[in-house]
Amino acid sequence: MGSASPENRPDPDALLARANSDGRGQLKIFLGAAPGVGKTWEMLAAARRRFETGTDVVVGLVETHGRAETAEQLADLPVLPRRIVPYRGRLLEEFDLDAALKRRPALLLVDELAHANAPGLRHAKRWQDVAALLEAGINVWTTLNVQHLESLNDQVARITGIRVAETLPDTVLGLADDIELIDLPPEELRTRLKQGLVYRPDVARRALGGFFRPGNLAALREMALRRVAQHVDRDIAAYMRAQAIAGPWPAAERVMAVVEAGEAAEQVVRHASRLAEALRAPFFAFHAERAATGMAVQPALDLAIQLGGTVETTTNADVFAALLDAAARQNVAHIVIARGRGRWRWRRGLASRLARGARAYALHVVPDPAASRPAPPHRAPPPKLMPFGISLGIMILTTIGGFALRGVLPAEAMGYVFTAIVVGMASLYGRSVGIFAALTGFVLWNFFFLPPIYTLSVTNPRDVTALFAFLVVGVLTGSLAGRVRAEAETARTRIEALRRITLFGRALAQVSDEAGLAAVVEAEARALAGEAVLLLARDDGLPRAGGFDEAAVAAAEFAWRNRVATGMGTTTLPASAWRFQPLATEAGAIGVLGVRPETPPAEPVIQTLSALADQAALAAERLRLATSAAEARAHESTQRLRTALLSSLSHDLRTPLTAIRGAAETLAEADGELPEATRRDLLASIVEDVGRMTRFLANITGMARIETGEIVARHEKVDLAPVVEHAVARVKEAFHTAVNIPEDAATVRADPALLEQVLVNLLENAVKYGPEGGAISVFARRAGDSVVLSVADEGVGIPPEDLPHVFDSFFRVVRGDRVAPGTGLGLAIARAFVEAMGGTIAAESPRRDLPADGLPGTIIRVELPVP
Numbered sequence: 001m002g003s004a005s006p007e008n009r010p011d012p013d014a015l016l017a018r019a020n021s022d023g024r025g026q027l028k029i030f031l032g033a034a035p036g037v038g039k040t041w042e043m044l045a046a047a048r049r050r051f052e053t054g055t056d057v058v059v060g061l062v063e064t065h066g067r068a069e070t071a072e073q074l075a076d077l078p079v080l081p082r083r084i085v086p087y088r089g090r091l092l093e094e095f096d097l098d099a100a101l102k103r104r105p106a107l108l109l110v111d112e113l114a115h116a117n118a119p120g121l122r123h124a125k126r127w128q129d130v131a132a133l134l135e136a137g138i139n140v141w142t143t144l145n146v147q148h149l150e151s152l153n154d155q156v157a158r159i160t161g162i163r164v165a166e167t168l169p170d171t172v173l174g175l176a177d178d179i180e181l182i183d184l185p186p187e188e189l190r191t192r193l194k195q196g197l198v199y200r201p202d203v204a205r206r207a208l209g210g211f212f213r214p215g216n217l218a219a220l221r222e223m224a225l226r227r228v229a230q231h232v233d234r235d236i237a238a239y240m241r242a243q244a245i246a247g248p249w250p251a252a253e254r255v256m257a258v259v260e261a262g263e264a265a266e267q268v269v270r271h272a273s274r275l276a277e278a279l280r281a282p283f284f285a286f287h288a289e290r291a292a293t294g295m296a297v298q299p300a301l302d303l304a305i306q307l308g309g310t311v312e313t314t315t316n317a318d319v320f321a322a323l324l325d326a327a328a329r330q331n332v333a334h335i336v337i338a339r340g341r342g343r344w345r346w347r348r349g350l351a352s353r354l355a356r357g358a359r360a361y362a363l364h365v366v367p368d369p370a371a372s373r374p375a376p377p378h379r380a381p382p383p384k385l386m387p388f389g390i391s392l393g394i395m396i397l398t399t400i401g402g403f404a405l406r407g408v409l410p411a412e413a414m415g416y417v418f419t420a421i422v423v424g425m426a427s428l429y430g431r432s433v434g435i436f437a438a439l440t441g442f443v444l445w446n447f448f449f450l451p452p453i454y455t456l457s458v459t460n461p462r463d464v465t466a467l468f469a470f471l472v473v474g475v476l477t478g479s480l481a482g483r484v485r486a487e488a489e490t491a492r493t494r495i496e497a498l499r500r501i502t503l504f505g506r507a508l509a510q511v512s513d514e515a516g517l518a519a520v521v522e523a524e525a526r527a528l529a530g531e532a533v534l535l536l537a538r539d540d541g542l543p544r545a546g547g548f549d550e551a552a553v554a555a556a557e558f559a560w561r562n563r564v565a566t567g568m569g570t571t572t573l574p575a576s577a578w579r580f581q582p583l584a585t586e587a588g589a590i591g592v593l594g595v596r597p598e599t600p601p602a603e604p605v606i607q608t609l610s611a612l613a614d615q616a617a618l619a620a621e622r623l624r625l626a627t628s629a630a631e632a633r634a635h636e637s638t639q640r641l642r643t644a645l646l647s648s649l650s651h652d653l654r655t656p657l658t659a660i661r662g663a664a665e666t667l668a669e670a671d672g673e674l675p676e677a678t679r680r681d682l683l684a685s686i687v688e689d690v691g692r693m694t695r696f697l698a699n700i701t702g703m704a705r706i707e708t709g710e711i712v713a714r715h716e717k718v719d720l721a722p723v724v725e726h727a728v729a730r731v732k733e734a735f736h737t738a739v740n741i742p743e744d745a746a747t748v749r750a751d752p753a754l755l756e757q758v759l760v761n762l763l764e765n766a767v768k769y770g771p772e773g774g775a776i777s778v779f780a781r782r783a784g785d786s787v788v789l790s791v792a793d794e795g796v797g798i799p800p801e802d803l804p805h806v807f808d809s810f811f812r813v814v815r816g817d818r819v820a821p822g823t824g825l826g827l828a829i830a831r832a833f834v835e836a837m838g839g840t841i842a843a844e845s846p847r848r849d850l851p852a853d854g855l856p857g858t859i860i861r862v863e864l865p866v867p
Contacts, residue, residue, distance in 0.1 A: 025134040028178040029113065032145045033224040034217055036189060036198035037180040039143045040064075044073035047109055047141060051077060052095040058105035059093040063112055077109075083245055085118040090749070092118045092439045097129045107139045134175065136276065140386040146224040149173065155223075158761045181228045186217035209593065226280070248484035255283035256332045257304065258323060258350060264338035265300035268366050272336040273307040274363065284310040284612035286326050288319040289603065299571045306571075307563060317487065320353050325502055327361060330819075352814045371700075387429035391437045394421055399444045411449040423477050427484070438475045466678070508619040517623060521593060521616045528605055528612075529579070529595040536583075536591040544783055545594070551576040559592045569600040581609050583617035587801070590620055600691055713751040713836040717867040719745055720789065724740070724778055728760035733767040738777040745780040745787045750863040754833040755864075761826040762791040762860050769858065770795035784867075786839075789862045797856030798845040806843050807831040827860075 032039035040062060060080040064070040080103065083096035094117055110133075115126040123129050133140050141479075148428045150167040157163040173179070184192070190212055193204040217786040243797035257272035259265050275822035282506030287297055301311050316322035327335060335358070337351050351365050395832055398421060402414050410857040412782055418441030426434025446456055507524075511517045518534040524773045525532035533545045535556060541558050544553060555573040567576040581599070583591040593613045601609070663682040667674070672683075678751035720741050728737050746756075759778070766776045770793040798806055807827045827843075834841045840863045 001611065023137055024206075025136065025138045025223055026138075026177045027134055027175050028141045028180065029173065029176045030141070030143045030182050031224055031228060032143065032736055033181070033183045033221045034147075034189060034212070036192060037182050037184045039068075039145075041070050041073060042180070042182050043109060043111075043141050043143055044077070046753065047107065048073060048547060049078065050107060058100075058103060058109045058110045060100050061112075062109060069197075078105075083121075085120055087118050087120075089232055094121060095119050095126060095129060097122055097132060097624070100133060100184060101136055104136070104138060107141065108133060110140055110142045113172070114168045115140040116166050127172045131172075131175065144168075145175075146227060147222060149227070152223060158222070159219045160211050160213075161212055173227065176231065179228050179231050181224055183221060183224065186214045186221070189217060190214070222591055234767035236256045253279040253281035253332045253334065254330055254332045255279065255281055255307070255336065256327055256330065257285045258281060258335060259285050259297050259300045259304070259336060260336040260350065261285040261297055262338060266303050268336050268338050269300050269304045269307065269309075271364065271366050273304075273309065275334060275336065276659055278308070281333075282329065283341070284312055286321060287311070287313050288316050288324060290314050291381065298569060298606055299574075302569050305468075315491075320350060320357075321352065323354075324358060327598055328356070329666070332361060334364060336366060337364050339631065340827060341731070385427070386742040387433045388436055390422075391425045392440060393434050394425070395437065395440045395444055399448055403448055406449070411445075411451075413450050414445050419473060419477065425643050426480075427579060428478065435475055436478070438477070508615055511619065511623070514620065514623060517616065521612065523596050525593060525609065525613055529597040529601050529610060531596040533594045534583075534616065535594065537589070542592065548578070549576075552578045556580050556592050556594060558754050560589050562587045565646055566596075568597065569606070579609075581613035583613050583620060584615050585621045587621065590617060590624075656693050659689045660686050713754055713833070713838075715749050715751070715838065718748055718750045718755060719751045720748060720787070723752055723756050724759060727756050727763060728761050728778070730756075731763040731767060734763045736776065737763065738775065738779075740777070740779040740782065742782070744782045745789075747867055748789075749786045749867040750834075750837045750839070750864050754837060758830045758833050758862065760790075761790070761830045762862075765826050766791055766793035766858070767794065767862070769797075770794065771855065783863070786863050786865055790859050790863065791862075792847060792857065792859045794847075794855055794857045797847075797858050798843060803843055803845065808839065830862075834862055837864060 002481060006423055010173065030043045032040040035094045044062065047057050057077060059074065059077050061080070062070075062074060064074070066286060066753070069230045080096055080099050082093040084098070085092045085094050092703050095110060110126065110130055113127050113130060116325065117124055117126060121469075123132070130140050130142060146829065148161075151170045153164060153167050189198075190208060192198050193208055193212055196204060198204060199207060255272050255274075255276040257269050259268060264331055267827060271651040272283045272285070281305075301313075304311055312326055314326070326332075335354060337354060339351055351363075352363070354363055355365075374659060395418070396416060398414075402417065418437075422434055422437045422441060425705055443456070447454060451460065453541050507520045508517070511520055518536070521534045522532045525534075535542055535545060536544075537560060542557060548556070551573065552567070555576040555839050557577060558564075558573060559566040559582045563582045563584045564570075565579065565581050566572040566573060567579040568574060569579055578594045578596050579594045582589050583593060593609065593616060595609060645716075663686050667679065721739075724739055726739065727738070763776065764777075774794045776794075778790070779790045780787055782788075807830075831841050842861050843861075844861065845858040846860055850857050
């Protein structure tokens with residue numbers, strides 16, 4: 001083979017893919033059209049032949065399913081021990097990936113590629129194990145039935161009535177370097193079932209009337225054949241690109257519809273779709289973008305997508321070369337195009353050029369429509385005359401100026417002046433105005449400057465040559481400048497669209513609710529195409545916006561339900577004055593974006609609207625997922641609080657109630673027989689337990705008041721000493737508390753009632769978690785503009801992992817088997833009260849001032865501002 005020319009050089013992507021495969025293991029898949037066709041037997045038979053020639057073949061895992069002929073093929077092949085995995089009281093035998101990576105054979109056999117691994121292994125699926133082996137450079141042979149491909153799952157379920165549970169992504173099939181189809185005619189496979197060579201007789205009888213019906217097997221067989229053909233076609237295309245071989249190769253049928261502006265555009269797409277369906281081949285629509293034809297071909301491009309094709313567009317000025325490049329790249333075999341309508345035989349359009357210069361393709365020329373279709377509801381606006389008038393005015397003024405300077409300005413120089421004007425007019429207003437300026441300059445130069453003047457005749461041969469050279473150059477320059485202007489306008493429109501999309505994406509990232517999303521999306525769409533509205537679907541369907549007529553409502557509903565663009569400028573319900581773009585994600589359509597432009601939008605605007613709709617759909621999906629997650633977290637938190645509250649009520653109310661009931665029953669049954677001291681003890685127990693219940697219910701009520709915002713703290717100057725004394729007096733177990741409040745920390749800005757309750761809760765907590773008779777101290781110190789009030793104990797302390805949670809509602813520290821009594825609300829209420837007073841609260845454990853061999857102790861610090 002000769003070296004590739006620059007125009008026909010190897011595809012860099014194909015070469016890169018080949019380079020990336022170096023060092024990677026080779027994968028061969030024995031693809032079965034149905035279970036029981038013998039794919040495992042065939043894999044083992046081929047492996048035995050390799051083994052007998054000296055290849056290091058190892059069986060990683062093979063399932064014989066009790067079939068004797070399959071087990072015979074395993075006779076002397078080395079087999080890796082299986083990994084034993086306990087699962088739900090059973091011991092499962094699974095493929096040992098680590099052992100295979102350590103053994104590193106030249107060829108490893110791994111059966112049933114779609115198998116789901118037992119929980120606890122490195123990968124969830126066996127195909128992921130195989131991918132790891134390939135990355136390690138180990139060659140793998142494996143087996144797979146076609147019904148296990150994910151893309152065919154719904155189709156197989158509809159055909160057979162059985163949904164396959166174990167599936168794998170279709171991309172795994174793309175990893176295969178070789179696919180061997182293992183197939184049997186349906187009747188032969190059914191005979192094997194009847195003979196008991198596939199399943200047990202009782203299972204085989206049920207299978208023959210279910211999955212293995214002749215029609216099912218024929219359909220599965222066709223699926224397998226098509227998958228293998230697609231893989232072969234992919235390999236051929238990759239080889240052609242890597243070797244710079246000009247296509248197409250007639251190995252597969254692909255159809256390309258060439259969409260040009262004109263009445264036959266949609267007919268070309270329909271013809272290509274019918275041809276692709278007959279050939280069972282994919283098709284795509286190719287279009288060369290032009291600023292003036294974008295809207296004219298958009299319905300045809302939309303139709304191609306609706307019919308199951310894809311769209312490829314280009315801005316290359318050389319349409320013929322771009323078309324051939326796309327056809328070769330896609331390995332196209334059939335090209336569908338409309339008949340050219342050129343005025344001269346030498347310029348018949350693309351159809352004639354393809355007929356002469358693209359003989360490797362089957363060319364399908366679609367004739368003009370027999371009858372013209374009804375005129376579209378929106379016609380293109382008539383051409384503007386203002387640019388032509390400006391061009392004529394500038395030419396006349398230039399002629400007057402040149403005529404006044406004819407004594408010093410040669411007549412030939414006016415040709416250059418007129419040429420400059422032609423270029424300027426074409427650059428500003430387009431090709432038509434440029435050609436008009438060239439013709440006007442031709443007449444004015446001839447009539448006023450070339451002798452004999454004031455006539456259109458020319459006597460000097462040199463002037464004739466210059467005049468007609470000017471005409472040719474002017475027309476060509478005007479045409480080229482107009483084309484450059486059109487392409488620059490198209491590029492500018494695209495850049496502006498990208499800029500808008502980028503800014504739009506940033507704006508979407510900042511929205512936090514659907515109302516903000518609607519405002520951002522509608523503002524951006526309004527700037528592009530006039531009036532705009534965003535409709536997000538609810539449980540009862542799509543909401544109806546004000547100002548919609550029946551046609552608009554029908555178009556919006558159709559766009560939402562079918563996920564296609566509808567309304568103005570489309571082929572679906574085009575009578576509507578609105579255009580609707582569906583907002584769709586993988587989960588389905590979630591709404592529509594509607595715009596009401598005054599005139600049909602150009603193709604770049606349509607593409608921008610489509611991109612905006614896609615981004616809006618993702619943003620709406622993100623908001624809904626965030627809302628769902630927040631609701632789930634709130635529900636989970638509520639459930640935890642409810643469970644904790646019920647548990648606390650069950651424990652902390654049952655204990656005092658039981659004691660109260662026992663003491664009351666004793667007093668009632670044996671009141672006259674009880675000594676006075678016993679009666680007093682029982683009554684004191686009742687009073688103590690009633691007080692405990694009162695404090696418990698007060699904590700519950702206090703937390704409820706905090707959460708509902710009923711508590712509003714006062715901010716006044718408070719002397720700490722009396723507040724601390726009252727708090728110590730309320731907690732009788734804390735009578736031994738040591739208090740130290742220096743003069744510089746004697747006052748704070750707080751609510752005296754709330755501060756006292758905070759200290760009561762902290763002291764009760766110190767008593768609860770401290771040893772009986774343990775020291776408790778309350779001390780204050782000045783820290784800048786704040787006072788730090790601390791409550792310290794010598795108790796069991798707080799584990800480091802619990803420190804961040806000690807102020808949470810219903811949280812109680814657990815030390816070993818000990819759980820202190822209470823609701824777990826004391827510190828939570830203290831934090832809420834402190835924060836309401838403008839302070840902060842924190843816990844420290846262990847205490848740094850206590851001996852290391854004793855209990856760790858805890859310090860709770862409350863920081864409040866000074867008045």
